[in-house]
Amino acid sequence: MSTEGAPGAPSQLLPSETLRPSVTAAARPSSNAVGARWVRLDTVIVLAAIVSALSLYLFRLDQPAQYIYDELYHAYTAAKLAEGSPAPYDPFAKVPEADKQRGKVAHVWDHPAFAKLPMQVGIKLFGDRPFGWRIANAVFGSLGIGIFYILGRRLFQREVALYATALLLLDGLWFVESRLALNDIYLVCFLLLGYLGFALYFQSPPERRWRYLWLTGAGLGLAIATKWSALYSIGLVGLAATIRETWLCLAAARTQPRRAALQLLGAAATLGGAFLLLPAALYVAAYAQYFSMGFTWSDWRELQRQMWIYHTNLKAPHSWASPWWSWPLMLRPVWYHLFIMGNPLSWWLHLPAVLFVGIQWIRGRFRSAALGLVLLGYFGQWLPWSLSPRVAYFYHMLPSVPFACLALGYTLAQIRPRRVPITPSRWIHGRTLVRGYLVVVLLGFIFFYPMFTWLPVSDAPIVPLSRLGLGPDLNFVQLHYWLPTWVPGSPWAYGSPQPAVWDLLRSLLR
Numbered sequence: 001m002s003t004e005g006a007p008g009a010p011s012q013l014l015p016s017e018t019l020r021p022s023v024t025a026a027a028r029p030s031s032n033a034v035g036a037r038w039v040r041l042d043t044v045i046v047l048a049a050i051v052s053a054l055s056l057y058l059f060r061l062d063q064p065a066q067y068i069y070d071e072l073y074h075a076y077t078a079a080k081l082a083e084g085s086p087a088p089y090d091p092f093a094k095v096p097e098a099d100k101q102r103g104k105v106a107h108v109w110d111h112p113a114f115a116k117l118p119m120q121v122g123i124k125l126f127g128d129r130p131f132g133w134r135i136a137n138a139v140f141g142s143l144g145i146g147i148f149y150i151l152g153r154r155l156f157q158r159e160v161a162l163y164a165t166a167l168l169l170l171d172g173l174w175f176v177e178s179r180l181a182l183n184d185i186y187l188v189c190f191l192l193l194g195y196l197g198f199a200l201y202f203q204s205p206p207e208r209r210w211r212y213l214w215l216t217g218a219g220l221g222l223a224i225a226t227k228w229s230a231l232y233s234i235g236l237v238g239l240a241a242t243i244r245e246t247w248l249c250l251a252a253a254r255t256q257p258r259r260a261a262l263q264l265l266g267a268a269a270t271l272g273g274a275f276l277l278l279p280a281a282l283y284v285a286a287y288a289q290y291f292s293m294g295f296t297w298s299d300w301r302e303l304q305r306q307m308w309i310y311h312t313n314l315k316a317p318h319s320w321a322s323p324w325w326s327w328p329l330m331l332r333p334v335w336y337h338l339f340i341m342g343n344p345l346s347w348w349l350h351l352p353a354v355l356f357v358g359i360q361w362i363r364g365r366f367r368s369a370a371l372g373l374v375l376l377g378y379f380g381q382w383l384p385w386s387l388s389p390r391v392a393y394f395y396h397m398l399p400s401v402p403f404a405c406l407a408l409g410y411t412l413a414q415i416r417p418r419r420v421p422i423t424p425s426r427w428i429h430g431r432t433l434v435r436g437y438l439v440v441v442l443l444g445f446i447f448f449y450p451m452f453t454w455l456p457v458s459d460a461p462i463v464p465l466s467r468l469g470l471g472p473d474l475n476f477v478q479l480h481y482w483l484p485t486w487v488p489g490s491p492w493a494y495g496s497p498q499p500a501v502w503d504l505l506r507s508l509l510r
Contacts, residue, residue, distance in 0.1 A: 141178025194219025
């Protein structure tokens with residue numbers, strides 16, 4: 001498929017958007033660069049996207065009126081901290097007997113501190129009840145939609161950003177995570193902020209580029225202060241920035257050796273500050289409440305050690321656990337009174353779209369920073385899980401979902417202006433195909449909406465398969481089990497942690 005003249009195609013990316021800009025080209029950024037065409041309409045779209053998302057997330061936010069899945073830990077912990085109890089920060093503290101009547105509650109000390117803070121604000125404002133536990137997640141999920149549109153708009157044309165934002169808004173995993181008191185949505189919001197800073201870094205002229213590395217480091221630092229898995233991104237993004245700075249310094253050294261030496265020192269200081277010092281400072285700052293409760297630096301170091309021990313030894317089997325390679329196929333979502341899963345009508349096209357983006361990136365000789373960033377965001381938060389020995393779950397794929405939506409939005413934009421052949425003599429216009437597909441995604445979201453929100457539905461049979469001799473009759477819920485492994489209680493061979501790739505290779509070499 002040719003990409004010449006297509007929206008968002010690599011051939012349209014200007015020098016200020018390439019991975020290896022020359023000093024001359026980078027010094028003259030064009031006013032027509034994709035990221036420079038931000039207009040009032042884009043601001044309106046961002047605000048509309050945030051308001052739409054918040055409206056969608058707030059409806060029935062107090063349902064189910066009970067702890068769902070790991071809210072037993074996160075919501076309970078935030079409520080105890082909001083009361084002023086320091087026990088949730090103590091890895092050796094026991095849950096009071098009176099609290100055990102609320103279920104198998106436990107303290108969440110095994111994750112960094114940030115996510116506990118906004119949850120406490122919601123609980124203090126609206127009480128220790130479901131709406132209070134979840135309101136902060138709904139707000140961050142909505143803001144994440146807005147940040148995501150800005151990122152997509154800086155990388156591509158408005159069409160791609162609109163498609164991608166609509167796909168993310170209709171994604172079931174993002175939707176559910178924005179409505180439950182869990183910590184993943186905070187992680188992804190800050191990752192998107194970090195990647196936005198990284199996109200601006202590539203698109204800005206040399207004299208202004210370093211300021212955006214600080215924004216990148218701030219976003220990624222807050223992400224690490226939420227979950228350690230953000231270390232994957234800070235390592236990869238830091239490496240990419242280091243490679244680019246090295247190229248720029250080598251290019252400058254050919255004509256201005258003395259200036260190149262000063263540039264190298266400035267780049268080293270900026271990279272060290274933005275990707276090491278600033279994230280470390282934000283990580284510690286997230287524990288301000290911890291230290292205000294009387295804990296010492298010695299206590300903090302021991303807490304970090306206990307966190308490391310916990311995560312590197314978490315191998316207890318779970319019926320809804322799944323290996324990393326199964327997540328793009330959505331073979332085993334998580335069921336706990338409601339489905340924690342994606343929208344299958346978009347999710348199953350994520351990986352093909354990402355592979356298409358990879359092909360386009362290679363065809364463009366690796367020069368498109370936009371396509372490279374999409375690939376970095378998608379694979380950088382997914383593939384490192386292949387090295388993890390701990391038990392993992394489908395929702396650990398959430399940080400990759402926005403980048404998959406960008407890849408799919410980019411692919412749709414490539415299809416829209418073309419004629420797509422159906423038979424040797426018939427074709428359909430790409431615009432019609434794209435619009436039809438987006439309607440199908442919307443219908444898929446509506447179809448699964450009751451499963452995402454715990455809406456009350458009848459258990460009466462509605463599909464009389466028995467009359468046709470095709471099996472037992474199906475009720476409304478059973479119609480949503482598209483794969484046998486989605487059924488609660490279904491057999492699943494990968495409930496226990498699988499050997500990490502590195503461990504497997506090491507065993508083969510012995």
